[in-house]
Amino acid sequence: HVVVRRTGPSAMASFLVARRLLCPASARRLLPCTSPPPSAPAALCWLSTDASPSPPLPVPPLEPTVDPPKKDGASFSAGSGAGGAYRTGQGAASGGRRSGGAGYEEEQQKVLRASLLHVVPRMGWSESAMIAGARDVAMSPAIVGAFPRKEAALVEFFMDDCLQQLMDRIDAGEGELLKNLMLTERLSRLVRMRLEMQTPYISKWPQALSIQSQPANVSTSLKQRAVLVDEIWHAAGDAGSDIDWYVKRTVLGGIYSASEVYMLTDNSPDDKTKYLQFLVFFITCTPSCLL
Template sequence: MASFLAARRLLSTAAARRLLPCTSPPPPATAALCWLSTDASPPPPLPAPPLEPAVDPPKKDGASFSAGSGAGGAYRTGQGAASGGRRSGGAGYEEEQQKVLRASLLHVPRMGWSESAMIAGARDVSVSPAIVGAFPRKEAALVEFFMDDCLQQLMDRVDAGEGELLKNLMLTERLSRLVRMRLEMQTPYISKWPQALSIQSQPANVSTSLKQRAVLVDEIWHAAGDSGSDIDWYVKRTVLGGIYSASEVYMLTDNSPGLHLF
């Protein structure tokens, strides 16, 4: 009987313990079980750690620049941006380059299309000869500048009144006159022009040379009054390009007075 009563007390005590709420904070290992057995809600999540301030990478002094295209026309338009990275005031540096290249042309008949002519031209305009090192392809830069300068002179002559005279001529005569006007600009350099052709045909320069000639042929057609955009556009320019190149080569062997090109 005594053992039976002791057993009932043990069962009653165990039942009472199961019904008691979880009043004290449980150890970390049993915390989740305590929350599931009561109506208490889980604690709010911890706030996210503050973000570190973003720091921009340090910038290097001076703007980056490309080596330059090398085309003579680029020294009027695109090369200024490239040379501007070398020193402040890109426009002023571009003007210096033009002055040096233009003055160098006066020495080409004697020194050829060479770095020596460019150094002499720099001295003529009171610029340090060290500027020659700013040209990525020295001799090619001089030839390409001359090509672009001649094209600009040709267009200026057409705009100045030559275009009105061309209107009275047949199309073939207009083309012939424009090609002759352009080739006559090479007369002072005729003895050194084989060297110029050799420079233009070098692998590093041939792409720029072809572009310059394509622009020249296109401008001649426009000055002659052609504004078509059909398939003949390519045929016309290809034919005129061949005529121009053949006339240019013929100039090198023409010893007649006045260069009888046509």
């Protein structure tokens, strides 16, 4: 504030000068802040009232909401447990089974199938048998190089082909005959059907087992046997999905492997009957809680 003393002409002149100096300030209408916020600094006590109000701040865009991904198992039925999930993952269900030629190109399948004719009696499970098979189907032997593990590929193809033959026989009517048998009889019959497919190659099967046991091949070998045992159990009528699912397949896998080895060690004239009796004995003596 300006204090002016009203004494004489000089005082009046000073008053006029002060008034002229205050005119620009009054033109800008500087008004004191009547109620500044408690935290406002002293420099903000004077605000300009002629300035246009600042536009409101833009509203930040909303982030898109992402729904959590649905679990793949949501479509499973309430009764599908470990067994159902395993069969779905392995493709062992009737609608998604792996056939003997699945996973192989057409030319490779022809070569492998023709190579099986040269395994017995001379060439065995070897690259030579595969080269001979390629020549039988009028293909260059160079195609054998398309198989990274060569002999193992031939054995694995044979395992896949035997599994497909077993499933075809079950679907063709063998499954109806199994309904009238006891569980142990159904298992014995199915395992026998599968082992009989190896009978023509029994003289060369020790070599096949040796190839399957190699570190590079053991993983595929175990998977193939697991799928085989799973198919046998389902064909026998097992629909369990609890912890027994694993126990049953482990037990049957051991019985199958033991019967397979017994076929190789028994050289008696009636060895076929011997190993079948051995198979039935194993299954019959297994506790019922495991079958």
